[in-house]
Amino acid sequence: MGKARGEGPKAGRKVRVAEAIPPDLLEFLRDVAAEMRSSDEDSPAMNESNDLLRAEHCSGGLVDAERQVFHFKYFPKGGPWHWDFEVTASEILDVVSREGGTLSLYRCSDKACGHRWPGPAARCPQCDLGEPLPATTPVSQGPVGPAGRPRGTRLSPEGEAARFLTLLLERGSVELADGVDAATLARSFAPLLVAAGPTDAKAERIINWLVEHEKIEEVFLRDEELAKLLEKW
Numbered sequence: 001m002g003k004a005r006g007e008g009p010k011a012g013r014k015v016r017v018a019e020a021i022p023p024d025l026l027e028f029l030r031d032v033a034a035e036m037r038s039s040d041e042d043s044p045a046m047n048e049s050n051d052l053l054r055a056e057h058c059s060g061g062l063v064d065a066e067r068q069v070f071h072f073k074y075f076p077k078g079g080p081w082h083w084d085f086e087v088t089a090s091e092i093l094d095v096v097s098r099e100g101g102t103l104s105l106y107r108c109s110d111k112a113c114g115h116r117w118p119g120p121a122a123r124c125p126q127c128d129l130g131e132p133l134p135a136t137t138p139v140s141q142g143p144v145g146p147a148g149r150p151r152g153t154r155l156s157p158e159g160e161a162a163r164f165l166t167l168l169l170e171r172g173s174v175e176l177a178d179g180v181d182a183a184t185l186a187r188s189f190a191p192l193l194v195a196a197g198p199t200d201a202k203a204e205r206i207i208n209w210l211v212e213h214e215k216i217e218e219v220f221l222r223d224e225e226l227a228k229l230l231e232k233w
Ligand SMILES: [Zn+2]
Pocket: 108, 110, 113, 114, 115, 124, 125, 126, 127, 128
């Protein structure tokens, strides 16, 4: 079948390395461990996904519930490199209980390349495919995503609102006017987001608010789609 796979340039030689886990990544894994211990069956650490677990510099999810394998992308501060890796639930708990450790990763043979890979067959966009290096780290500003609900660090309604708006921006569901960011709108958006009541009605109210807001240029989102996002939030 697929021509895309297997016929492109081969993966260049990769070298196995043990990388110390940086503090911000450890912090993220700590939050993931907290989610894993949660009694909430909707916890993002217990449901398969590619992106339910997110923080400022890391995102991913439980990709294999049976084997308890997580897949994450981590964007070290300062960019533009990223680490792509898999880790099991028990490895996460081990690292968290020891307050650190190393990840077994692969790097490209060119030492100038800062990407890290989960295995020797990975194809590096720069070293193997000749793509230009992204100018900036492709990671959003600020904490994002439905998952960042680590216990003990609950955000204010305004923080939640900013994060939800950031999610909508990242998905391309809304476009803001020039010079406006999620934080600017968070205060007035927060009451809508935290309001109780049926999700459908809430989604409708939020869509109306988005559409009518003078600082929001475009809304590419339907009520039902938003209702689903709200349910997962
Ligand atoms: Zn590379």
